[in-house]
Amino acid sequence: MSGAIRVLSEEAVAKIAAGEVVERPAAALKELLENSVDAGARRIEAAIEGGGVTRIEVADDGGGIAPDELLLALTRHATSKIARAEDLGTVVTYGFRGEALPAIAAAAARLTVRSRAATADGAEVVVEAGVIGPVVPAAQAPGTRVEVLDLFGRLPARRAFLRAAQTEAAACHDVVLRCALAAPQVAVRLRTERGEAFASAGTGDRADVLARAYGPAIRADLVAVDYATPTVRVTGYVATPERARATRVGQTLLVRGRPVTSRAIAYAAESAYAGRLPRGRFPVFVLAVDVDPAAVDVNVHPQKREVRFADERLVAGSVHNAVVRALEAGLRPPGPPPAPTGEWVPARLAPALPSARQTVVPWPEPSRPAAVPAAPVAVPAPVPARAGGVSPGFADPVTTASPGGAGDAPDALLGGLVALRQVRLTYILAEGPDGLYVVDQHAAHERVRYEEIGRADATGRAPARQRLLPPLVLDLPPALVEVAAARGADLTAAGFDADPFGPASVRVREVPAGMRLPGQVLRDLLEALGDPTDNAPAAHRRRALLACRTAVRAGDALGLAEMGAILATLAVCQAPATCPHGRPTVRRLAWDEVGGWFRRRA
Numbered sequence: 001m002s003g004a005i006r007v008l009s010e011e012a013v014a015k016i017a018a019g020e021v022v023e024r025p026a027a028a029l030k031e032l033l034e035n036s037v038d039a040g041a042r043r044i045e046a047a048i049e050g051g052g053v054t055r056i057e058v059a060d061d062g063g064g065i066a067p068d069e070l071l072l073a074l075t076r077h078a079t080s081k082i083a084r085a086e087d088l089g090t091v092v093t094y095g096f097r098g099e100a101l102p103a104i105a106a107a108a109a110r111l112t113v114r115s116r117a118a119t120a121d122g123a124e125v126v127v128e129a130g131v132i133g134p135v136v137p138a139a140q141a142p143g144t145r146v147e148v149l150d151l152f153g154r155l156p157a158r159r160a161f162l163r164a165a166q167t168e169a170a171a172c173h174d175v176v177l178r179c180a181l182a183a184p185q186v187a188v189r190l191r192t193e194r195g196e197a198f199a200s201a202g203t204g205d206r207a208d209v210l211a212r213a214y215g216p217a218i219r220a221d222l223v224a225v226d227y228a229t230p231t232v233r234v235t236g237y238v239a240t241p242e243r244a245r246a247t248r249v250g251q252t253l254l255v256r257g258r259p260v261t262s263r264a265i266a267y268a269a270e271s272a273y274a275g276r277l278p279r280g281r282f283p284v285f286v287l288a289v290d291v292d293p294a295a296v297d298v299n300v301h302p303q304k305r306e307v308r309f310a311d312e313r314l315v316a317g318s319v320h321n322a323v324v325r326a327l328e329a330g331l332r333p334p335g336p337p338p339a340p341t342g343e344w345v346p347a348r349l350a351p352a353l354p355s356a357r358q359t360v361v362p363w364p365e366p367s368r369p370a371a372v373p374a375a376p377v378a379v380p381a382p383v384p385a386r387a388g389g390v391s392p393g394f395a396d397p398v399t400t401a402s403p404g405g406a407g408d409a410p411d412a413l414l415g416g417l418v419a420l421r422q423v424r425l426t427y428i429l430a431e432g433p434d435g436l437y438v439v440d441q442h443a444a445h446e447r448v449r450y451e452e453i454g455r456a457d458a459t460g461r462a463p464a465r466q467r468l469l470p471p472l473v474l475d476l477p478p479a480l481v482e483v484a485a486a487r488g489a490d491l492t493a494a495g496f497d498a499d500p501f502g503p504a505s506v507r508v509r510e511v512p513a514g515m516r517l518p519g520q521v522l523r524d525l526l527e528a529l530g531d532p533t534d535n536a537p538a539a540h541r542r543r544a545l546l547a548c549r550t551a552v553r554a555g556d557a558l559g560l561a562e563m564g565a566i567l568a569t570l571a572v573c574q575a576p577a578t579c580p581h582g583r584p585t586v587r588r589l590a591w592d593e594v595g596g597w598f599r600r601r602a
């Protein structure tokens with residue numbers, strides 16, 4: 001094998017992207033539906049055959065595509081929805097990557113787009129076996145009709161991963177329902193070989209959509225949600241506990257109008273039912289969360305299915321409160337549980353993997369002293385983050401290794417790690433020459449950020465700043481205002497320009513560029529700098545706080561490239577084994593031990 005690096009052909013790139021965007025028929029259908037909603041459609045007619053594998057058709061009465069733009073719509077990264085990278089932060093349409101149509105075109109045996117914009121004649125273009133045909137005139141009502149035949153015709157490997165047509169059809173049905181819930185003002189219909197599978201009326205009321213999906217009787221069991229804080233608004237409906245189901249199928253979360261999945265937000269809503277639901281039952285709800293566009297990143301997932309909040313706990317808290325209030329207002333006080341058996345646990349406290357706990361051998365297995373030790377990578381004695389003493393790792397990272405990391409051989413091997421995948425949205429599973437590694441994504445990235453900040457300090461490089469016009473006046477407890485007065489130099493070093501403004505507020509003129517929720521970070525920084533129980537030097541506290549607030553968190557979805565970057569930068573850290581607060585970043589399971597399990601010789 002030659003190790004030469006090649007730039008992939010345009011076609012190969014398109015096919016790889018196709019595999020991501022068009023994971024299964026429902027994913028392609030979702031993209032087409034979103035395009036129709038983006039185009040301002042009032043009516044969308046979708047049809048599938050063979051679970052969407054054989055055929056998907058989506059017709060809408062939206063704004064259409066002018067003939068001279070049809071070809072552009074099939075070009076990768078061509079989009080009418082954002083013009084500049086900066087627009088990403090404020091995008092309000094579903095689409096913005098300009099990837100869906102080209103991806104489908106690259107995957108499918110045949111894609112036909114027929115469209116008519118209000119001021120133009122109808123036109124059609126056919127992509128067959130990846131070859132884009134000419135744009136030809138075609139009869140078409142105002143709007144767009146996209147037809148996909150044999151979705152995986154050109155990605156035969158992908159087909160092997162598909163499940164029965166029935167399962168794929170169910171996933172398509174689910175996507176249509178979520179689309180109708182996200183855009184209740186649009187009449188959305190789905191047909192299959194067996195006739196009409198779903199139709200919403202486009203009344204604008206999500207309760208009407210739920211009634212179409214679950215039957216009109218559900219109306220009596222829905223409680224409206226409408227809750228707002230200065231930063232978050234939560235609206236929608238929650239169903240009474242009797243409507244709960246065995247899975248989360250009945251749950252729809254919308255963030256800025258977009259259907260998303262978020263375990264944390266779902267838990268926040270579910271935990272509001274605590275005491276009203278038995279374990280293993282999941283409430284039905286549709287909840288729309290609206291936050292400032294700057295506080296949420298929708299561009300973290302190829303299918304835009306996941307979101308990342310700047311402050312997930314804040315959003316989760318609002319959702320929880322919203323549902324608690326709705327249930328309190330709409331229900332009688334929690335009575336005896338509806339089922340006679342089972343232990344009652346709030347959803348939030350239910351273990352995620354209750355049965356696995358008993359059957360999976362703990363890792364590393366603790367009860368086998370004779371085995372080769374699992375050789376954890378430089379795990380120091382546990383040090384509480386605020387022990388009243390000096391936190392480990394505060395010394396200048398440029399010159400000093402961590403106490404735990406010193407002399408531990410596996411450190412040197414961190415450079416050879418290959419990220420395999422993310423697990424539980426919290427850990428990076430990686431393969432190394434000498435074993436399997438589990439890396440805590442937050443702790444590891446915190447360490448990386450901590451040393452980066454330390455190096456920037458050492459070179460006198462000030463962080464890039466962003467001017468606030470007008471300045472932000474942040475209300476604070478007077479004690480923190482005093483910290484701000486006394487610690488001006490630390491604030492400057494952190495990239496803030498903030499000074500006292502009366503006894504209970506500070507005026508913030510500049511914040512670190514690109515920082516999310518800088519007001520909150522400034523407050524936390526002041527708290528850390530003013531903490532009387534922490535003896536660590538101020539520079540350490542500042543770096544640790546900033547590292548924590550700018551590192552990825554548990555719950556953040558990471559791609560392989562991001563994970564690879566964290567591992568690679570961790571490997572070159574001075575003290576890679578612990579986070580700035582002393583938690584371990586990485587543990588290793590040596591291949592020797594794995595071999596021992598199976599009685600393999602090295």
Ligand code: ADP
Nearest residue numbers: 035039073079080095096097098099100101144
């Ligand atoms: P994106 O939605 O990210 O812009 P797509 O590949 O899904 O990328 O679509 C590319 C472009 O084609 C869109 O930006 C839009 O201009 C146009 N388009 C696609 N579908 C429709 C539709 N149903 N109605 C009108 N325009 C459409």
Ligand code: MG
Nearest residue numbers: 031035095100
């Ligand atoms: Mg799109």
